[in-house]
Amino acid sequence: MAKHYSSFERGGRRWLLQRLTAVFLIGVLAFHFLLLHFANHAANITFAGTQARMSQIGYFATMWLFLVTATFHGVNGVYNALINQGIEGTRKTAVKWVLVAASLLLIAQGTRVALAMNGFLQ
Amino acid sequence: MYEHDVIVVGAGGAGLRAAIAADEEGADVALVTKLHPVRSHTGAAEGGINAALREGDSWDLHAYDTVKGSDYLADAPAVDTFAKSAPEEVIQLEHWGMPFSREDDGRVSQRPFGGMSFPRTTYAGACHGCVAYDIKSGEIHGFRANNGVVLATGGLGQAFDHTTNAIANTGDGCAMAYRAGAPMEDMEMIQFHPTTLPSTGVLISEGVRGEGGILYNDEGERFMYEHGYANNAGELASRDVVSRAELTEVNEGRGIEDEYVDLDMRHLGEDRILDRLENILHLAEDFEGVDGLDEPMPVKPGQHYAMGGVECDENGETCISGLYAAGETACVSLHGANRLGGNALPELMVFGARAGWHAAGKEMKAAEIGTGPSAGSEDGDVEPPVEPGAIDSPDGDVAADGAAIEPTAVIENAVENERERVETLLEDDGINHANVRADVQQTMTENVNVFREEGAVRSALRDIRQARKEYENVAVADPSRTYNTDLIHTIETRNILDVAEAITLGALAREEFRGAHWRAEHQERKDDEWIKHTMLAWNDGTPELYYKPVNLDGDEETYEPKERSY
Amino acid sequence: MSTRIEQRETETDEQSEEQAAESLGDRRRAEKRERKAEQEAQREAEEATLDDEETVLLKVFRYDPEVEGKQEPRFDDFRVPFHKGMTVLDALIYARDTYDSSLTFRHSCRQAVCGSDALFVNGSQMLGCKTQLADLESPVRIEPLPHQEVVKDLVVDMEHFYDQMHAVEPYFDADELPDDGLEEQRQTRENREKVKMSTRCIWCGACMSSCNIAAGDNEYLGPAAINKAYRFAMDEREGERRKQERLRIIEQEHGVWRCQTQFSCTEVCPKDIPLTEHIQELKREAVKNNLKFW
Amino acid sequence: MSQSYDRGTVEDFGRWREFSAGMWAWIFHKFTGWVLVGYLFTHIAVLSTALGGAELYTSTLQGLEALLVVRFLEVGLLAVAVFHILNGVRLLMVDLGVGLEAQDTSFYASMVLTGAIVVASVPTFLGGPLA
Numbered sequence A: 001m002a003k004h005y006s007s008f009e010r011g012g013r014r015w016l017l018q019r020l021t022a023v024f025l026i027g028v029l030a031f032h033f034l035l036l037h038f039a040n041h042a043a044n045i046t047f048a049g050t051q052a053r054m055s056q057i058g059y060f061a062t063m064w065l066f067l068v069t070a071t072f073h074g075v076n077g078v079y080n081a082l083i084n085q086g087i088e089g090t091r092k093t094a095v096k097w098v099l100v101a102a103s104l105l106l107i108a109q110g111t112r113v114a115l116a117m118n119g120f121l122q
Numbered sequence B: 001m002y003e004h005d006v007i008v009v010g011a012g013g014a015g016l017r018a019a020i021a022a023d024e025e026g027a028d029v030a031l032v033t034k035l036h037p038v039r040s041h042t043g044a045a046e047g048g049i050n051a052a053l054r055e056g057d058s059w060d061l062h063a064y065d066t067v068k069g070s071d072y073l074a075d076a077p078a079v080d081t082f083a084k085s086a087p088e089e090v091i092q093l094e095h096w097g098m099p100f101s102r103e104d105d106g107r108v109s110q111r112p113f114g115g116m117s118f119p120r121t122t123y124a125g126a127c128h129g130c131v132a133y134d135i136k137s138g139e140i141h142g143f144r145a146n147n148g149v150v151l152a153t154g155g156l157g158q159a160f161d162h163t164t165n166a167i168a169n170t171g172d173g174c175a176m177a178y179r180a181g182a183p184m185e186d187m188e189m190i191q192f193h194p195t196t197l198p199s200t201g202v203l204i205s206e207g208v209r210g211e212g213g214i215l216y217n218d219e220g221e222r223f224m225y226e227h228g229y230a231n232n233a234g235e236l237a238s239r240d241v242v243s244r245a246e247l248t249e250v251n252e253g254r255g256i257e258d259e260y261v262d263l264d265m266r267h268l269g270e271d272r273i274l275d276r277l278e279n280i281l282h283l284a285e286d287f288e289g290v291d292g293l294d295e296p297m298p299v300k301p302g303q304h305y306a307m308g309g310v311e312c313d314e315n316g317e318t319c320i321s322g323l324y325a326a327g328e329t330a331c332v333s334l335h336g337a338n339r340l341g342g343n344a345l346p347e348l349m350v351f352g353a354r355a356g357w358h359a360a361g362k363e364m365k366a367a368e369i370g371t372g373p374s375a376g377s378e379d380g381d382v383e384p385p386v387e388p389g390a391i392d393s394p395d396g397d398v399a400a401d402g403a404a405i406e407p408t409a410v411i412e413n414a415v416e417n418e419r420e421r422v423e424t425l426l427e428d429d430g431i432n433h434a435n436v437r438a439d440v441q442q443t444m445t446e447n448v449n450v451f452r453e454e455g456a457v458r459s460a461l462r463d464i465r466q467a468r469k470e471y472e473n474v475a476v477a478d479p480s481r482t483y484n485t486d487l488i489h490t491i492e493t494r495n496i497l498d499v500a501e502a503i504t505l506g507a508l509a510r511e512e513f514r515g516a517h518w519r520a521e522h523q524e525r526k527d528d529e530w531i532k533h534t535m536l537a538w539n540d541g542t543p544e545l546y547y548k549p550v551n552l553d554g555d556e557e558t559y560e561p562k563e564r565s566y
Numbered sequence C: 001m002s003t004r005i006e007q008r009e010t011e012t013d014e015q016s017e018e019q020a021a022e023s024l025g026d027r028r029r030a031e032k033r034e035r036k037a038e039q040e041a042q043r044e045a046e047e048a049t050l051d052d053e054e055t056v057l058l059k060v061f062r063y064d065p066e067v068e069g070k071q072e073p074r075f076d077d078f079r080v081p082f083h084k085g086m087t088v089l090d091a092l093i094y095a096r097d098t099y100d101s102s103l104t105f106r107h108s109c110r111q112a113v114c115g116s117d118a119l120f121v122n123g124s125q126m127l128g129c130k131t132q133l134a135d136l137e138s139p140v141r142i143e144p145l146p147h148q149e150v151v152k153d154l155v156v157d158m159e160h161f162y163d164q165m166h167a168v169e170p171y172f173d174a175d176e177l178p179d180d181g182l183e184e185q186r187q188t189r190e191n192r193e194k195v196k197m198s199t200r201c202i203w204c205g206a207c208m209s210s211c212n213i214a215a216g217d218n219e220y221l222g223p224a225a226i227n228k229a230y231r232f233a234m235d236e237r238e239g240e241r242r243k244q245e246r247l248r249i250i251e252q253e254h255g256v257w258r259c260q261t262q263f264s265c266t267e268v269c270p271k272d273i274p275l276t277e278h279i280q281e282l283k284r285e286a287v288k289n290n291l292k293f294w
Numbered sequence D: 001m002s003q004s005y006d007r008g009t010v011e012d013f014g015r016w017r018e019f020s021a022g023m024w025a026w027i028f029h030k031f032t033g034w035v036l037v038g039y040l041f042t043h044i045a046v047l048s049t050a051l052g053g054a055e056l057y058t059s060t061l062q063g064l065e066a067l068l069v070v071r072f073l074e075v076g077l078l079a080v081a082v083f084h085i086l087n088g089v090r091l092l093m094v095d096l097g098v099g100l101e102a103q104d105t106s107f108y109a110s111m112v113l114t115g116a117i118v119v120a121s122v123p124t125f126l127g128g129p130l131a
């Protein structure tokens, strides 16, 4: 018997955020690809070029948001896929926290890298 | 053994209403069924449900139409009770969330239906217990009822081979009650629906004609008028009239492919069809491969409804105390010789509820309709060509006469008998019941159909006797206990035999033409002689035919038989 | 044949009283099996005489936990004569009534209203009674619905499906009813049209069986149950309070959010209910509803 | 008691041959999504060389770009990303209840468009200085 809704965990919020981040990502991912493969060829990337772009505050903020939204979107997507496969109980809790930890690490590391690129950490 | 206050057998509309009613009265109810409730035939009803809901309409008009429709073979107390309670029950359904069509003001829509003088069809669309077989596991259980058992097993269409009824409608309730000692009433009164698809028997609802669909023969004539079958109502005349008209057309060589006539709704326009009759379009497409928007739909009459059934009173009780019947299985004698479209569903509600209440012990007005052989007035005088009834000695079915014996013992005994019977069927070797069943269905459709001719009816009786003999040798080939449908169908076939025989005997006995019952040799309604019910009692395997007077004294008026013209 | 029967009768007579009834039953069963094998051979001979042209070959899934030889699932071939307008259900009935009465499948109405004969035919969920053989490629492979346990042959266990249906409280429960017992509740035409399609469900389970998510996540309510919830949540007669409760049920983790819009439910639904659309509408309804509280 | 036969997941998923458009879309979206997260983690790892100084960063990136496999992998990544975006847009439309009748057509359209875009980008990706 399917259990009745009991706690306050409504799946809806994550669902909505997945869509909202997707909308944001469409723009940014396309921009990212065009900029680094077409406008500038990937083979020509140098630290200097990266630094130049990253020191513009708008670009930096966009890239950082890109990181955060993509992480949420990707990790939440993976989590959803696993629930869809019916994982439950402790395994589900474990997966959840592993994913949360991985996301936090990724964002932390990404932020450090970004700061290094725009020169703050140099 | 399970023990409950009330046991309801059959989870169609009637059974569910009875269970709810009994529950309202505080009884503990068990529902035994062959199909999951949503799969019952009540869900198949397409046309609608009648009740006097509007100003300008009233219960007595509804009652009058019902009696007239019945061709004066309905019992007035049943009809009055019915017509008075129908509005309440239909509104009850609405309150339970039925998605009826709506008018602009948000009220439910009603539309004209065959045989009705006002558009009032709302559409949507001492018995101690019983023995039940668990289909999934093959176990047999006894159910003890402290108060009563309600039989609501639906129709008996499977006695015929062209029927709108489901495969599960094998007349089980009728046959069980009959063998237990409750007589069957007016069994010859079988309604044939005029518009069923020729290849499958799938029903094209009255609604098509209600909305203005027209019937044509092979010569493109609107025969209902052009050949004078019903000069006023035309296509909307009652079902028996239209069915006979169609078959006459076919018999006289004006049928299409010598089999059917056309039902055309194209002139109604796509919008109206899509709005009101969309499901009909799907049916014609899926089951006959015809697009109702583009071409007329082929239709022919098919068995649709049994007006007769287990004799019971307005409270649903049979002559066996504690045994009730409701719905199509029962015959309170509401429909008499012919049921009006849309009157079956309110019947389920009204009498299902009453049976449930009464079984649960609610205080109710004593019934006016008499039941049991003592209510009969004269003995029948048919001479069947062969001996009807059981082949061998009575087989100790659900013991009804065990009043003096301890109920639990009666049931345990019945369970034991049933176990043995199943065991024998499973282990023995014999012929497949399907052949027997097919023989019965064929002879019924050939000989006891819309047109009934004495010789044919007699030969049907002989065929049924023959089938009974063959049934002695049936066995179940599938040895499994898990979901053994072979076993179930084999058991059902016995019920079909009993029911078919009762229909045929009734048809032979009633020498007149009334309502759905048409006899070649007797082309008029004989009110002096035949305003009486044909009753058939099993009598331990020797069926006994007798008659019971019809009660036409209504609360408001005495219904005077008039000519039925539409 | 007749000699056989006689022989058996004398044998039975000779059985001594002490002999356990069980072994007697076993004996008879064994004999029965033998005779079945004979019939089988006869049947095959009969089939062989059928003309290839006007017949259809059915490959039918067989399984019975109790019957030797059927415990390991297998496919049986049945060759049935074809006539115009014949449905998959007609063919199965023919095969059962003519060749093998132990062939087990559910059916009742023959007109797509009872929902008992949803089957997996040539790789897709459909109602046997509503599927014309002429539309199918031969041979016609008939299996029980996937993602449900098989009870026997083509019969699957529907309990889980029913549980999911009941979980959404599929009964009408208005906040308030008109005071006058004979007064109907008002409902606009538009509203009735809105819920009309959703009321057509016949509980056949085809949709649930086709959904990959339901296959993976056993707790997922599934398209049919969600559609049921839609039918009531969108019915204006029930009132706002009840609607909130209904939304809460479908908003649980294993409710609407699990749907990944695969559309297969909508594609297989024999009653053409736009299931995906209804599920999506409920998702939006739920989001809108929650935004109010943010 | 009767027991029943559970055909198990393996058999269920062996049914991919009978999948319809919406199911394929789901499978591909899932696959591309996972590849993209995988790449996101790798990408950040590679970019982390920036913490080790400008030269390390530049040489790592250019070194990778010099490898032909990497160029091919990048084309793959593009294909994956483009499909995920296009089908993602399709899914967003479905969520809004727009064009539900065309859901299969739009899936095929995403496939075709992805193919076209990828083919068109091959020169740009494989071109450019290899050294």
Ligand SMILES: Cc1cc2nc3c(=O)[nH]c(=O)nc-3n(C[C@H](O)[C@H](O)[C@H](O)COP(=O)(O)OP(=O)(O)OC[C@H]3O[C@@H](n4cnc5c(N)ncnc54)[C@H](O)[C@@H]3O)c2cc1C
Residues within 6 Å of the ligand: B009, B010, B011, B012, B013, B014, B015, B032, B033, B034, B035, B036, B037, B040, B041, B042, B043, B044, B045, B046, B047, B048, B049, B050, B152, B153, B154, B155, B164, B165, B166, B168, B169, B172, B173, B203, B304, B305, B326, B327, B328, B329, B341, B342, B343, B344, B345, B346, B348
């Ligand atoms: C196609 C069609 C359309 C119709 N349209 C209309 C209409 O528009 N308006 C109208 O008023 N009437 C209509 N009718 C008539 C009406 O639907 C039926 O008369 C009515 O539904 C019968 O209801 P019931 O409860 O008596 O039986 P059913 O609904 O048939 O239920 C019978 C129940 O008994 C169970 N059962 C049977 N045998 C056994 C057994 N041996 N043991 C246990 N359980 C058993 C079955 O499983 C089932 O649950 C229509 C009928 C048909 C066939």
Ligand code: HEM
Residues within 6 Å of the ligand: A018, A019, A022, A023, A025, A026, A027, A029, A030, A070, A071, A073, A074, A075, A076, A077, A078, A080, A081, C259, C260, C261, D029, D030, D031, D032, D033, D034, D036, D037, D040, D084, D085, D088, D089, D091, D092
């Ligand atoms: C650029 C635009 C993008 C769009 C429009 C988009 C859209 C979507 C949508 C709508 C979903 C939800 C599918 C569903 O729940 O039914 C989804 C799932 C997913 N996305 Fe994206 N996405 C984009 C970018 C990305 C990126 C950059 C990543 C990687 C980090 C990513 C990883 C995923 C993953 C892992 C899933 C889950 C897949 C699954 O169900 O298994 N997406 N995407």
Ligand code: SF4
Residues within 6 Å of the ligand: C115, C200, C201, C202, C203, C204, C205, C206, C207, C208, C223, C224, C227, C268, C269, C270, C271, C272, C273, C275
């Ligand atoms: S929604 Fe359609 S497919 Fe699903 S159970 Fe109902 S009728 Fe069957």
Ligand code: F3S
Residues within 6 Å of the ligand: C210, C211, C212, C213, C214, C222, C223, C258, C259, C260, C261, C262, C263, C264, C265, C266, C275, C276, C279
């Ligand atoms: S198939 Fe399943 S994923 Fe959704 S659209 Fe139907 S419920």
Ligand code: FES
Residues within 6 Å of the ligand: C107, C108, C109, C110, C111, C112, C113, C114, C115, C116, C117, C118, C127, C128, C129, C130
């Ligand atoms: S037999 Fe009832 S739905 Fe097919």
